[in-house]
Amino acid sequence: MPRGYVIATIQITDASRYDKYRALASEAIAAHRGRVLVRGGHNEVMEGSAPGRTVVIEFDSLEQARRFYSSLEYTKARAAREGAADLNWFVVQGIDD
Template identity: 40%
Template structure:
């Protein structure tokens, strides 16, 4: 069974205080579902069409665990903090091999 990952590229953050209110409960929900934040921060370099925006990568033991965690009630309950405060591109992908 291959690992699953959330790959999150943050877009515009118009309300950093609201984003900070999201971080602690979201991290708690992620960890409760077996997730591990393995990357977080601004890119050191960007190439081609890369944007200099915050990136977060969360690792799960399987693709299904990653999907279940994102769709869980406790994680979904944290997303209200981001409404009108930030835009993100969230993708869930499966590890190769």
């Protein structure tokens, strides 16, 4: 079964509020057996433009990634993020191994 990936591009607008979100989001990711592959870090623009921050989280399936997003744990994290960042958030199905 192909893995599912959450990809988010983020512009942080309030760092202290975003830190609270990040702590809650980390707990939610762990509770849903997600694996953070990219969380911020250096990015280098090769073409176009890059967001302030990129996050990639791997789940065992696309459905598991969807369930994570809708979970009670992550819903609390999203509420904490309000007003702290502008972002794009989507899930992507990986390729079969």
